[in-house]
Amino acid sequence: MPRFFSLNPHLAFCSSRRMSGAVGRSWSSSAFLVAVLALTDVPASSAYDFSGCCGSKLKHWIDFSDTSVYGSSEVTKISGFTDKMGNSDSHTIHGNVKYKLDGHDQLGAMYVDETTTAAEFSTNHLGRNPEVIVAYKTVCAKDCGQGGGVVFGGCTTCNGYGFGTYGQEKDYIGNPRSNGALLTSVYAQYGKWHVANVFFGDTDGFTIIDGDESSKGTFGISGYVYRDQSIPGVSLGGWAGAADHYNTQYVGEVLMFDSKLTDAERETVTACLMEKWGIEASSSSPSCPWTTCDASDSISNGAAGPGCTSILAHGSSCSPTCNTGYTLSGQRSCSAGD
Numbered sequence: 353m354p355r356f357f358s359l360n361p362h363l364a365f366c367s368s369r370r371m372s373g374a375v376g377r378s379w380s381s382s383a384f385l386v387a388v389l390a391l392t393d394v395p396a397s398s399a400y401d402f403s404g405c406c407g408s409k410l411k412h413w414i415d416f417s418d419t420s421v422y423g424s425s426e427v428t429k430i431s432g433f434t435d436k437m438g439n440s441d442s443h444t445i446h447g448n449v450k451y452k453l454d455g456h457d458q459l460g461a462m463y464v465d466e467t468t469t470a471a472e473f474s475t476n477h478l479g480r481n482p483e484v485i486v487a488y489k490t491v492c493a494k495d496c497g498q499g500g501g502v503v504f505g506g507c508t509t510c511n512g513y514g515f516g517t518y519g520q521e522k523d524y525i526g527n528p529r530s531n532g533a534l535l536t537s538v539y540a541q542y543g544k545w546h547v548a549n550v551f552f553g554d555t556d557g558f559t560i561i562d563g564d565e566s567s568k569g570t571f572g573i574s575g576y577v578y579r580d581q582s583i584p585g586v587s588l589g590g591w592a593g594a595a596d597h598y599n600t601q602y603v604g605e606v607l608m609f610d611s612k613l614t615d616a617e618r619e620t621v622t623a624c625l626m627e628k629w630g631i632e633a634s635s636s637s638p639s640c641p642w643t644t645c646d647a648s649d650s651i652s653n654g655a656a657g658p659g660c661t662s663i664l665a666h667g668s669s670c671s672p673t674c675n676t677g678y679t680l681s682g683q684r685s686c687s688a689g690d
Contacts, residue, residue, distance in 0.1 A: 366653040366678035400628050400642055402607055403436060406617045411477040412608040413437050414588070416451070417459035417628075427451045430462065433471050440473035442585075449589060454489065454602055455545065456630025461489070461604040462589050469598060470590035478583045480573075483551040483609045484515070485621055487629045490525065490542045493517035493599035501590050501598040503548070504606060512578030515550050515559065517599050526559055526569055529577050536569030545604070547625045551612055552578070562631055563622045604629060645686035653678045660684055 402413055413436040416422060421434045429448045447469030453460050462471060486504055493500045494517065503525070505514030512530035519534050520526060526536035527550065540546050540561045549560040555572040571577075588606060591597040605625060613621070624640035626633050647664040648656050650672075657672040664670060669685040 366651060366672070366674035367681055400624055400640070402621065402624070402642070405607075405621060405642075406609060406613055409483075409609040409611055409613065409617075410607060411437055411439050411482075411610050412473075412475065412586070412606070414471075414606045416461045416604055417455060419460065422451055422460055424453070424460065426453055430471075433462075433473075435473065439477045440475055440586075442472075442474040444472045446470045446472060446590070452602065455487075455604050456628065459604060459629065461602040463602050464589040464598065465491075465600040467598050468590065471588045471603075472585060474585040475583065477610055478586075478608060479610050480580075480582050481552055481554065481611060482513075482583060483549070483611065483613050483618075484606065485547065485549045485609075485618075485625060486515075486606045487545060487547050487604040487625050487631075489545045489602040489604070490517060490540070491600040491602075492542060493520065493522075493601075495522040495542070496600070498599045499597055501601075502587060503601065503603060504586060504588050505591060506580070506583065506585065506587065512573065512580065513552060513583050515548065517601075518597060525561070527557075527571055530579055535571035535573075535577065538567060538569040545602075545629050545631055547622055547629065547631055549618060549622055553612065560622075562626060563619070563633065645684075647684045647686065654680070 402410065414433055415436060416433070422430065428450055430445060430451050432443055432445065447466055449469055449471055450463040451460055452463040455461050464470070484504060488503045492498065500516065500518040500520060502514045502516035502518065505516060506512055514528050515526070517525055518528050519532060520537055523539060523541050524537050525540045525548070526534060526538050529535055536559050538559050538561050540548070546561050547563070551557050552573050554574040557571045557573055559569040561567065586608070589601065589603045607621065619638050620641065623633065623638045624642050627640045645664045646662045647660040647670055648662040650656055654672050654674040657670055659670040660672055664684070664686045671680060672684060674680050
């Protein structure tokens, strides 16, 4: 599985040896780049940026691992949540939506284990056939006496558009009809983090867990399966409309698109979320091209330099600057790979 790296600021360094030519000269070679990369996992949620993904299809992006929004300490009830795309309205916290550090490298996530507990918002951006990709972890549902609920789904007044454990047996998850009957049932072991991909197509809908096409569940929402012609609101982590529609679970990150993704877009987003949340992928799975590195720290006898930002893109390099009388050796480079 691909690893991603942080940069050691002392491996691109400023030397006091004077050389002819301009101060700040940079160089690189394949052998040197191996040396400048420190094998240190990047735990920061900012290492992945989905905002430019998939044209204009991405309408909502809620990332509970973002420490700049939610902090790095556990709380018994979050005060609110943020849509990084800025397209959601009427944010509401129902019940005690907790915040816990449970994801890969202690990434933060919302946590629910009580009735009528959810994070809810309204929207007019998703239409009838959205595609949703979510990182989640179900702890237990029917198997521990709970009624089964939604990881994400329709709001209090919505009909259908659900994904969760309602009506499912242990270690299964899927999509219910608006009347509660099951449309799909897909294996996804409880107690582990997963990335689910759900497309609400009229006739070509599907649910895929961890990018495994071989176990894809298919369905359609045409006719009276889902009565709403668009999704007026979304509920995360539970459902506020009924006391028995809940289960114990984490929701780490949700990306909602207003239309069906291409196969390439879907594979890329899924690979990045699986990498970020520490979910094992098959050897044939693509790596994430959006991993970034923090290259913003100053170096001894110099400064970070132009382009050496906290989100230096995968495959990019930048040259720190040196104080007068010092010459730069090496570059800072960001790479994801084995």
